[in-house]
Amino acid sequence: MYKQAKWSEPLVFELGAKERIGINLPEVEEEVKQTVGEIKIPDEIRRKIPPNLPELSEVEVVRHFTRLTQMSYGVDNGPVPLGSCTMKYNPRIAWDIAFNSGISDLHPLQDVKTVQGLLEIMYELQKWLANIVGMDICSLHPAAGAHGELAGVLIIRKYHEIKNQLDKKTEIIIPDSAHGTNPASAAMGGFKVVEIPSAPDGNVDLDALKSVVGESTAGLMITNPSTLGLFEENILEIAKLLHEYDALLYYDGANLNGIMGYARPGDMGFDIAHINIHKTFSSPHGGGGPGAGPVCIKDKLVDPDRNIWLRDLLPGYIVVHDEKTGLFTLKAPGPYSVGLLRSFFANTVPLLWAYTYILIMGPQGLRKATEHAVIITNYFAKLVDGLKGFEIPYGKGRYRKHEIVLSAKPLADETGVTAEDVAKGLLDSGFYAPTIYFPLIVKEALQIEFTESETIENVEKYADRLKEISKTAYNNPDEAKNWPKNTSVGRIDVVKANHPRYISPTWRIYVKRMRGVIQ
């Protein structure tokens, strides 16, 4: 039986004692001190009271954070079948190379002559990624998937600006099954979002699309396979339709792992694509980041008079190779680039991780990863098909790709046990829960993605556990409301956590509340 550690670990502010310190810092050399004399910072800006940081020895720090890790759960602990998140195994060889090869000492503005080795790696990665998605060139610059999306939306904006048609190109079309980041990115890029429904077969409702696409359409953002795990069968027709109106087609790469090696967005007619390095290419999620979100384009002429190409619009620094000198350099954003999206080059550590992963997998391994992820999804679908209280909505009879969405709506209607309760029941058996209540078009959704890293035994156990949960829901629904019991704390009161009288985003606010300083 699963039982998570429960340390009731105090906050770091409640640990330690006066004048303890967790690190030996160097002393300022005596001669340095004498040469400089007193600190001359003007009084009006000099800090008088040291910051209120707790004082701990290194021993206490290591124990504290070790205990916190023991109350956490990642792929190293067991299956994390969060749909759309692609929680595949994060190979330690890639960790070793990314964390230990000395790049942590390299300044992003240092002379490119001094970092030729690293730039060569990044140049190759740029090329490999472009080949994987069937695009012409990538910028490694964006820091995460949503950052890549913002880059893509800004490219769309710049494209229409250069073509002098931005005043009428005001809308971006997004299917209702899309990730929340898509509409949020479109809005940050200054566009109006037009949502289109999905058809019962899981594809975009073509008639609905045709009824909204027009002169005001700037672009369309779509993920393929969709968040239902279904390949968009009409993608070629969609691309043709969009291009007729001079709109650009944007590929959200969050689900690239469902087709990698079998199909490429560039061949489907996409103009822009981003890639989630921390999904398809095995760099770890770190509890919420860092990721990396390279953005790639299929080159085309934007303005023949000024000879502007779509590649000129890419954000950030592109690694270029001078064949004559053999030198690798960084090309800074030019006059038509959407500019810098972050201060410097890229999230190099996750990128080096991905480079190592691709190097070891080779094209054969990448395709095999896709195949096994897809087999596992469809195998799991068979195991839970017909399970009492659950349905598999959309795309009846179709094969899933990397993920599958179950609906617990019958269960909720008949027993009152919701998708959230089901999730908590899974936690109790030592499995992380699926993504729940997403995609929004499925009621009581459980979005499940095992990835190729999961063992067949665990997939079967997961299905068995769902069967037990279904049984409990029908026989003793009250029990389900008390899950989880085996995690470090019981069910959290989310309403209270967000109540204006209780909300405590930091220790200092919590202390003030306890003292009644704020109500």
Next chain:
Amino acid sequence: MVGHPWIPSFTNEQVDKALKTIGVKTVEELFSDIPAEIRLSKEQWEKLEIGLGKPLSEIEAKRCVEEKISKNIMLRSPPFMGGGVYPHYVPPLVKYIISRGEFLTAYTPYQAEISQGLMQAIFEYQSLMAELLDMDVVNASMYDWGSATAEAILMSLRVNKGRRKVILPANMNPYHRRVVETYTWPHVVKIITIPYDPFKGTMDVEKLKESIDDDTAAVYLQSPNFFGVIESSAKAVEEITHSKKSIFIMGVNPISLGLLKSPGELGADIAVGEGQPLGLGLNYGGPYLGVFATRYNMNLIRQMPGRIIGLTESKNGERSFAMILQTREQHIRREKATSNICTNEALMAIATAVYMSMLGKNGLVRLAEVNYYRAHYAWKKMKNIGLNVELFKEDFFNEFPVSFNEVKIPYRTIHEKLLENRIHGGLYIREFYPELGETALFAFTELHFKQDIDYLVETINKILLER
């Protein structure tokens, strides 16, 4: 074919069984809904230039990467270069904690009950950073300082709805400014630039008074600014800003707060900064940590971007942690969200929390002092060999501009000669400040020992004498 260490799911035998259960003969059938004209065959795919065209053992891969990395030039000491990120010490304990699988391989803690340790660690980051900044609310991170600044500007436009002007100082980090320009470009915003006082190097407060008006949504001040100069008139800037009910945004280097007044004490509404100096390494551009904080005011908090972890209770009354105020975020609000940010730099936030816990209040002050002293030692030494280091008369923290105009040597020449000695000099800033001519920003931290600084100055002196 034998199994693959990262694809354990099925043996060949199990694949056959699974395919039979699914009801297909071959795995390719599962991809039959991809239109034939765009479906790649195994041969087509394997012909593409991806990796070395074949799988590698991990031993071979390690060798391959090491051989490439060895083409980098090993420097004698860390580069004397800052410009927003700095060579700083990364304690092994920090690296160890963020390498533990329970943190490293976790996802965003959507399931709170099984992720309490991770959430507590992020909450502690928020709380420790709040103490350092003297701000009340800190989010679980932005990508870096530049993007945090851009998001702060967008937030101030939402808070001060209807206002369309933002004021940026000319002495802010020019890379950050470019990010702000990118983020604000799709929106109707007018960016006004306030020049720096040519003698002091700080923001020209008189010019600010002339430029600010009722249409100004926000004023940004960076201290220490891009020149490394401490903005001693920060309080005056705050007063002018608030006299027009504009949002006062301050950008800071967290280590400098061991010696300098905090944004909270100076009255900032939003504080941003770069967490990189607190144990993250330079990483050739990232991952870094965008620090983002605001005051306890629901009008501000509701407009904040990014994830926030809150302290609360479970239904059994146990102290626990949960994601709070999620109705601001993209997965709930979609196009009405305060930002599109999803994946952020959570692990980097935890890394800085570990480092801040190790430093404590005294360690942080001492670290700031070491940085200050080393930089001021270098300043004196450079002055002694006749270099103009007195471009500005206000005090600086760990970075200052050095002019080579007076010695009439292009900085490029100095840089190349230093590099011959495996020394990496400062950041050439003519591109951004042509009025300063042949000037470079030199930075010094706890990683630059006295002998490193002496060697740097001696080498520059030799270059000057060879002229």
